[in-house]
Amino acid sequence: MRVLVVGGNAGGASAAARLRRLDENAEIVVYEKGDYISFANCGLPYHVGGVIPDRSQLLVQTPQSMKERFNIDFLTGHEVTAIDPQAHTVTVRNLATGSEVVDHYDKLILSPGGSPVRPPIPGIDSKGITPLWTIPDMDRIVAAVRGGARRAVVVGGGFIGVELAENLREQKLDVALVEMLPQVLSFLDPDMAAYAHQELLAHGVELHLGDGVASFAEGTPGTLTVTLASGKQLTADLVVLAIGVRPNTQLAEHAGLAIGPTHGIVVDDHLRTSDPDIYAVGDVVEVEQFVTKSRALIPLAGPANRQARIAANNIAGQDDTYTGTQGTSIVKVFDLAAGATGANAALLTRLGIPFRSVTIHPGQHAGYYPGSTPLHIKLLYGTDGKLFGAQATGYDGVDKRIDVLATAIRMGATVDDLTDLELAYAPPYGSAKDPVNMLGFVAQNDLTQLAESVAPEQLNDELARGALLLDVRQPEETSCGVIPGAMTIPLPELRARLNELPRDRKIIVTYCKVGLRGYVAQRILAQHGFQVANLSGGYTSWEAATTKGIEAEAVPLEREADDQQTRAGAAPARQEAQTVEIDACGLQCPGPLLKLKEALDKTGPGDLIKVTASDPGFYADVAAFAQGQHLDLVDRQRGKLVTATLRKPLQTVPAQGFTVVPGKDDDHATIIVFSNDLDKIIAAFIIANGAQAMGKKVSMFFTFWGLNVLRKDENVRIKKTFIEQMFGRMMPRGANHLTLSKMHMMGLGTNMILGLMKKYNVSPIEAMMRSVLDGGGKFIACTMSMNLMGIHREELIDGIEEGGVATMLGDADQGHINFFI
Numbered sequence: 001m002r003v004l005v006v007g008g009n010a011g012g013a014s015a016a017a018r019l020r021r022l023d024e025n026a027e028i029v030v031y032e033k034g035d036y037i038s039f040a041n042c043g044l045p046y047h048v049g050g051v052i053p054d055r056s057q058l059l060v061q062t063p064q065s066m067k068e069r070f071n072i073d074f075l076t077g078h079e080v081t082a083i084d085p086q087a088h089t090v091t092v093r094n095l096a097t098g099s100e101v102v103d104h105y106d107k108l109i110l111s112p113g114g115s116p117v118r119p120p121i122p123g124i125d126s127k128g129i130t131p132l133w134t135i136p137d138m139d140r141i142v143a144a145v146r147g148g149a150r151r152a153v154v155v156g157g158g159f160i161g162v163e164l165a166e167n168l169r170e171q172k173l174d175v176a177l178v179e180m181l182p183q184v185l186s187f188l189d190p191d192m193a194a195y196a197h198q199e200l201l202a203h204g205v206e207l208h209l210g211d212g213v214a215s216f217a218e219g220t221p222g223t224l225t226v227t228l229a230s231g232k233q234l235t236a237d238l239v240v241l242a243i244g245v246r247p248n249t250q251l252a253e254h255a256g257l258a259i260g261p262t263h264g265i266v267v268d269d270h271l272r273t274s275d276p277d278i279y280a281v282g283d284v285v286e287v288e289q290f291v292t293k294s295r296a297l298i299p300l301a302g303p304a305n306r307q308a309r310i311a312a313n314n315i316a317g318q319d320d321t322y323t324g325t326q327g328t329s330i331v332k333v334f335d336l337a338a339g340a341t342g343a344n345a346a347l348l349t350r351l352g353i354p355f356r357s358v359t360i361h362p363g364q365h366a367g368y369y370p371g372s373t374p375l376h377i378k379l380l381y382g383t384d385g386k387l388f389g390a391q392a393t394g395y396d397g398v399d400k401r402i403d404v405l406a407t408a409i410r411m412g413a414t415v416d417d418l419t420d421l422e423l424a425y426a427p428p429y430g431s432a433k434d435p436v437n438m439l440g441f442v443a444q445n446d447l448t449q450l451a452e453s454v455a456p457e458q459l460n461d462e463l464a465r466g467a468l469l470l471d472v473r474q475p476e477e478t479s480c481g482v483i484p485g486a487m488t489i490p491l492p493e494l495r496a497r498l499n500e501l502p503r504d505r506k507i508i509v510t511y512c513k514v515g516l517r518g519y520v521a522q523r524i525l526a527q528h529g530f531q532v533a534n535l536s537g538g539y540t541s542w543e544a545a546t547t548k549g550i551e552a553e554a555v556p557l558e559r560e561a562d563d564q565q566t567r568a569g570a571a572p573a574r575q576e577a578q579t580v581e582i583d584a585c586g587l588q589c590p591g592p593l594l595k596l597k598e599a600l601d602k603t604g605p606g607d608l609i610k611v612t613a614s615d616p617g618f619y620a621d622v623a624a625f626a627q628g629q630h631l632d633l634v635d636r637q638r639g640k641l642v643t644a645t646l647r648k649p650l651q652t653v654p655a656q657g658f659t660v661v662p663g664k665d666d667d668h669a670t671i672i673v674f675s676n677d678l679d680k681i682i683a684a685f686i687i688a689n690g691a692q693a694m695g696k697k698v699s700m701f702f703t704f705w706g707l708n709v710l711r712k713d714e715n716v717r718i719k720k721t722f723i724e725q726m727f728g729r730m731m732p733r734g735a736n737h738l739t740l741s742k743m744h745m746m747g748l749g750t751n752m753i754l755g756l757m758k759k760y761n762v763s764p765i766e767a768m769m770r771s772v773l774d775g776g777g778k779f780i781a782c783t784m785s786m787n788l789m790g791i792h793r794e795e796l797i798d799g800i801e802e803g804g805v806a807t808m809l810g811d812a813d814q815g816h817i818n819f820f821i
């Protein structure tokens, strides 16, 4: 039997090797048009980043090694240009010589993979634009990086684009990631992709979501200008296209083989094409999605290798079947892992399959064992409890949970089955109730209506139907953000305050940080006769589901490292100085700051305080806190956890409070803008401009109603909750819509004042604002108030920063002039 294989990489090489193991006598020839066979394309991004330093490690096999071990002829530089199914022949061109031969087969295996999509965007053929698909592509990118490229634009936020963004960042490039969809990693639901957005932003990747490339143009020699659909322009020394992959079906089409609606080659469950002597495997075939039984293209290495084995088994006379592709996948996003298996919400919705979902945020191992970090896991299942899909993100333990869930789905498990799984447990590795068991418990409660849950995306509908939202967290937690319109009763007070809750409301939706206390509250209320649902995944899920992608200014990594080195040498330690270590993992803002403050009170001058937190926001907060408290930030690291080491100064400063410490430079003026009354805002900007004129650095911190001053004039179309929409409509949109605090007189008084300002040459507010910004002043939008009032970043004018109380107090501490308006 003579077997020819088209394509010498994942599927082709695997099929050939398996066949040889089953049939020592078969003649096997593999044609590969490229220069390499069996190379590790999944490893390409990591050689770019220097994680796999030795390029030769990617070349897993060579034609020589395959000949020696398997007696298979791998002919590189040979492209199969045609198939004649009747004659059982292929035409092969030697790319080096241009000569062609016709070769005969008894069985043919097609594994030509796919090609990166290259849409007809103006300027796409410019120098400096490359995909990342093959070894030569990788070599081009490595050469550009070694040649001094400083700024890269990665187009496409799939797993290759995300991996490449990370690895280019590791090489200290400024990286902008452009994605036409509103999220990266479309195999995840938007609420789960939000964690990847946070991680990318935290590592200085500039994210441009919901914005496609309109054109490329060559700029000054060696640079490119990338113009986005929104009109934004990005400059780059290197552009990498990672927009997607299209199956290489041309050969099959010309040979008359059946092509499916997804444009992949149609194969049966034995991996046979419409011609019984031709098999096809890998990225080129259309598969059956295992859960939904729909047709799909799922280009992954695992399925390609398994299909190759099955095709070879069948050719060798065994009867083997392929049972579909689940799409189990995982990707590293800096320190975060994001994985998924089965169907996601978008697929189920598109196919009209009814489903329910729950999300939980447990620690990946017992909270009391050091280093516990949160996992975010979402389970999707049918109304009969059958598992449809799962997604997880986190710093540790994602692969384990996704693989367990993938296995469960493959075995046709239900929600009930998850509660029965007995999984490995010791404190460093898991919990007695593993997160997978927990998913089962929560989903079971949902299905049995013991504890009905509301998914974050359903919350708006519930509220529109008149539901009351009840926040059962502690007051200090709510300062980090609340869902607009919620009533707050901390869980410990709930039993005593039942009479405050209306019994005429159809339903009460409880929520806490991650869903657990919300569930306890739900059970209390249900047993007192209230109709209650719990917000699945609590505030954490809601925040993730409603967070929009934002752009980040890239923070050059080396600059940060330099800062840290400088600080490390800042002040000598007292000889008997001690180091106090605090574990603030599991706490959210302001928890880690409060713990830090507590430790400060107990330590002496020169002591070091090392704090570890799992809240990513702590990275920014700790710097502002250190500045405000006159502490040396000796070290600050961001990884799975945020760690920071601070040193108390040797000379005692007067107090631990923020405001009583004398300013360091005394050249700052801080104005907290709380109001949105026209008269007060005019006063605020007059003071700000005046302070700048006197040489002060001005920081204006806009909080609560004051945030409205920063809103854009025009209506920004973004998805909002019902309550947010109501709030948004009731509040003034920008500086041009403010009214007087007194004597507004249905607009008459306000217009009179504006007229008088014009008459006496007082600049309009917008001009005063611009002047503060142009003069180097800072506008800081209070993130907590933004959450509270449902104001999104996109609704605010350009040029502002977002920050919390630590940022504001840090600035206030730099001077003596602090106003509250």
Ligand code: FAD
Residues within 6 Å of the ligand: 006, 007, 008, 009, 010, 011, 012, 031, 032, 033, 034, 041, 042, 043, 044, 045, 078, 079, 080, 081, 111, 112, 113, 114, 132, 133, 134, 160, 248, 251, 281, 282, 283, 284, 299, 300, 301, 302, 304
């Ligand atoms: P390929 O591996 O693409 O092989 C096809 C081969 O056929 C090519 O070498 C091509 O040159 C050759 N060929 C095409 N046409 C002809 C012709 N007419 N004549 C002769 N030869 C021909 N998957 C994962 O599961 N996890 C990952 O982490 C992951 N990371 C990836 C990272 C990158 C950068 C890339 C590019 C892919 C990644 N993948 C990953 C996808 C995975 O590599 C593919 O799904 C897998 O390689 C598909 O195998 P295949 O044999 O179908 O195609």
